[in-house]
Amino acid sequence: MQIPSLILTANPHFIDLAWAELARVQPAAQRVAVLAEGVWAVTAVNFFTLAEQWRQQPPIFAHHICPVHLALPVTGLVADVSLLAEAVGADLAAWLDAEMPFSVQTRILADLPYKPFDVNTAVAHTIQQHTPAPLDVRQPAQILSLVVTAEAAYAGISLAAHNLSDWAGGMHRFARQSGQISRAEFKLLEALAVFHLELPAGGVALDLGAAPGGWTRILRQKGQFVTAVDPAALHPSLYQDKNMRHLRLSAEAYLQQPPDRFDLIVNDMRLDARYSAELMAAYAPYLHRHGRALMTLKLPEGDGLVGGRQTIIEQAREILNPVYTIAGARQLFHNRSEITLYLTPE
Numbered sequence: 001m002q003i004p005s006l007i008l009t010a011n012p013h014f015i016d017l018a019w020a021e022l023a024r025v026q027p028a029a030q031r032v033a034v035l036a037e038g039v040w041a042v043t044a045v046n047f048f049t050l051a052e053q054w055r056q057q058p059p060i061f062a063h064h065i066c067p068v069h070l071a072l073p074v075t076g077l078v079a080d081v082s083l084l085a086e087a088v089g090a091d092l093a094a095w096l097d098a099e100m101p102f103s104v105q106t107r108i109l110a111d112l113p114y115k116p117f118d119v120n121t122a123v124a125h126t127i128q129q130h131t132p133a134p135l136d137v138r139q140p141a142q143i144l145s146l147v148v149t150a151e152a153a154y155a156g157i158s159l160a161a162h163n164l165s166d167w168a169g170g171m172h173r174f175a176r177q178s179g180q181i182s183r184a185e186f187k188l189l190e191a192l193a194v195f196h197l198e199l200p201a202g203g204v205a206l207d208l209g210a211a212p213g214g215w216t217r218i219l220r221q222k223g224q225f226v227t228a229v230d231p232a233a234l235h236p237s238l239y240q241d242k243n244m245r246h247l248r249l250s251a252e253a254y255l256q257q258p259p260d261r262f263d264l265i266v267n268d269m270r271l272d273a274r275y276s277a278e279l280m281a282a283y284a285p286y287l288h289r290h291g292r293a294l295m296t297l298k299l300p301e302g303d304g305l306v307g308g309r310q311t312i313i314e315q316a317r318e319i320l321n322p323v324y325t326i327a328g329a330r331q332l333f334h335n336r337s338e339i340t341l342y343l344t345p346e
């Protein structure tokens with residue numbers, strides 16, 4: 001196989017849209033191989049140029065990119081670990097900036113007798129024999145990315161800020177907490193991290209489509225007073241909390257009351273994206289000037305009879321644009337068939 005210039009990763013259901021985003025800014029790009037579902041090897045693109053384009057205008061669907069500076073065959077045996085450590089660690093160490101913290105991020109896309117941790121540790125150990133750059137797996141400024149398939153390993157070095165995510169392949173992981181109510185909690189945590197959204201202590205938040213209550217639980221954990229709106233019941237553990245009130249109403253019905261004013265409005269309602277955007281626009285007057293909003297836009301898994309997913313997103317944007325600035329739009333790792341928007345009042 002031709003040596004790729006970079007590896008692109010997205011949710012497998014949305015890789016075609018990630019590719020369209022890439023082709024829009026880099027029309028000469030070519031896919032040379034599918035390394036796994038949602039992981040494409042790409043050539044005829046300069047990684048640095050693309051990374052700068054996307055740093056200035058982030059894509060929605062591409063989760064992660066990493067460059068390829070070296071491609072090596074692997075045997076599929078445990079001995080690969082030390083071979084990779086020697087070849088990759090020794091060859092690429094000189095590319096690292098000695099002043100900046102680095103980490104090694106390995107993804108293994110085949111059934112192999114070693115784990116990413118084994119490769120990360122071995123490669124980082126070799127690198128440290130060749131450069132004084134400090135190892136910092138939590139906040140690296142530069143990353144040596146390794147993608148290993150049954151046949152080959154691809155390695156490259158880039159600034160963390162150029163990879164679209166600080167996590168290997170964009171797989172933003174959170175530890176499961178005791179008391180967790182829903183998997184949806186992860187997508188709120190990820191949205192807060194990706195959009196750098198700090199919640200002020202004692203903020204007043206509205207959670208539209210709150211049941212069973214995962215987002216409400218996270219917002220309470222972060223010191224927000226929460227109004228949870230949903231016709232469905234919340235998890236029993238939430239009702240003991242005096243700083244949470246549940247209005248067993250639809251979002252439409254709460255609009256008639258009229259609602260209070262909020263520092264934060266979040267909306268994870270299972271509704272058509274455009275209708276949900278219309279409701280969100282109707283709530284804009286109830287968001288303080290300094291307020292912030294997050295919403296998920298539910299999308300079909302493929303482009304079918306209901307219309308293209310890009311069209312649905314564009315239509316939702318048009319509905320929101322008069323009252324909100326769309327400060328961020330991402331298909332997060334924890335989003336299923338949806339994207340998350342970060343909104344600020346117009």
Ligand SMILES: C[S@@+](CC[C@H](N)C(=O)[O-])C[C@H]1O[C@@H](n2cnc3c(N)ncnc32)[C@H](O)[C@@H]1O
Binds near residue numbers: 182208209
């Ligand atoms: C995906 S769940 C929300 C999960 C929640 N974020 C969590 O973390 O547990 C979607 C919710 O939207 C609610 N929903 C759908 N249409 C609604 C509407 N018009 N008004 C209020 N809630 C609605 C449903 O009852 C359902 O509980």
